[in-house]
Amino acid sequence: VKRPTIADIARRAGVSKGAVSFALNDQPGVSAETRRRVLAIAKEIGWTPNGVARALSGAPSHTIGMALRRPARILGVEPFFMELISGVEAELSAREYALSLQVVGDVDAEIAVYRRWWSERRVDGLLLCDLRVDDPRIGVLEELAVPTVVIGAAAGAGSLVSLESNDGAGVTEAVEYLVTLGHRHLARVAGLPELLHTVVRTEAFTEVCAGLDIPPAVTVFTDYTGEEGARATRRLLSSRNRPTAIVYDNDVMAIAGLAVAHEMGLSVPGDVSLIAWDDSVLCQLVHPPMTALSRDIPAYGARAVRKLLELIAGQRPASLADEPPHLIPRGTTGRP
Amino acid sequence: VKRPTIADIARRAGVSKGAVSFALNDQPGVSAETRRRVLAIAKEIGWTPNGVARALSGAPSHTIGMALRRPARILGVEPFFMELISGVEAELSAREYALSLQVVGDVDAEIAVYRRWWSERRVDGLLLCDLRVDDPRIGVLEELAVPTVVIGAAAGAGSLVSLESNDGAGVTEAVEYLVTLGHRHLARVAGLPELLHTVVRTEAFTEVCAGLDIPPAVTVFTDYTGEEGARATRRLLSSRNRPTAIVYDNDVMAIAGLAVAHEMGLSVPGDVSLIAWDDSVLCQLVHPPMTALSRDIPAYGARAVRKLLELIAGQRPASLADEPPHLIPRGTTGRP
DNA sequence: CTGAAAGCGCTTACAG
């Protein structure tokens, strides 16, 4: 059950291990004839490279790393990450790259993982998610000089390359749509306030509301769970100055909000309009079906990977904003 | 930015690299005094082990592997895997183990990944999901003799250790409950027919229905998506011999089925009762709330990991069935 | 109890 090594190939081919390595890696230093013979023998005896040995010699690992710090209970609930990962995987596996995924408990553990991965050359680059205000990870990764693409909000990405999620455009589209319908009292059930993309959305809300000359949207921060989404909705809908429309930072909270509205005897969209950020089957299946800001998350992950691979290849891709989300009007929005 | 190695420690301590290695790994062969000194120096200069080098020397990698072969679009939709993974991660990280996760396209790619992982000692063991009828992975893993715990159905697990998901108990509970309510015409919207746990559920249905002296449940196979769940429901509800109750193999399909029933003008549970396999926020948030077969999936993942770690430690844990799912009656079930 | 050495499978300067 012993795997063949380059030493086996070298013996059979009657050349040195070094020559075999050059031939196998398409490097100059061997004749065309030797290269051909080495490749044929490698194929014949079923040789495959030993990634661990390569990594120890400092060769690229053909692996990119991603650490997730969201609490476990949110990971299971939000399809966002699995969709992102499926797009990432699709792009990587087409190029024979692997993904190393690690769930971490806190930012120190996360940074320790990056340091280890990079110093052991276990990864050739990183995908960085969920940027926070004054994120300590940025400085560390800049110092390590590990190829990194920041996903999501990018204002605090420092010198790292980023692929922004264009949340501002989403806010604009949602608010303009609601205002066109006649709404003036907007609310937002937001995610974790320390996440940068929450901040970006909040600022965009302020700006867009001011630009359209309506009162600023009331914002309630949550942890993304259905429970907190329901609680926030209950609070908003029982306040004396009840909003006529609510925008939610994810679909789970929007669905929970819809249930609360029904429970309170309010009609949707008659009494209150609802919009979910990120579309999903959930949004299509509830009654009335949920108006949503949709984006192609797997494609987003795939684009981020392509950028990262360019970076690893020594290019210097530009930071950009990704495609804006687009609004899919369904049954939960109407005139106030 | 160069990481300290055991050679640095050896130089400072005035001993050999071998002695340092023994001290660091708590192996016999060094005096208590030397061990203490080595440990102190390692801590002082911030030494951490290089996993790649250890792996190349055949030491345990403190990593377990898991390959997922579900199509990407299903991964994003079903919370099952993220919940399982979060339980697995929780248990692993408490013991300083890492998880290697790889999404693969087909069974050959999956087997290739296992061979590579094992021969490079990138993993100490595997978690195996989604067993199929005559699963070719079993024979390969038996031959490689890699510590493996099979999750889910275990009938075809060969000599591998398994932690069955106890689907039979779930079927019994659901069917007995429906029959007690007065149902006699049951249907089931099942998952992929080639998955072993689908087969196990089908057989359990046949057996339980026969035991309770009611006609066998009509079964429609799907790919787990909401689309196919909706289509299957439409077909069942428009057949001349309409079932009075439908059990779904996952929550997404059950929610889709509920939407179809509403669309067709049928009352739930007045005209038809619905039960979802696996509870989730979706089930709690729809109207009426969905009766569900609930199980603690993170705990299940954690238990599987504990079994695997026992196996890796050289013990021979027994194969068992996990806790049975329990029925949570909600609004979608009632008398026919 | 300790040291010196070989080896894991590869890559990469360094000589010819």
Add this chain to the structure above:
DNA sequence: CTGAAAGCGCTTACAG
């Protein structure tokens, strides 16, 4: 164009 050697950071027999 090719070979022989050193090295990546560790572990583990093998001698003392």
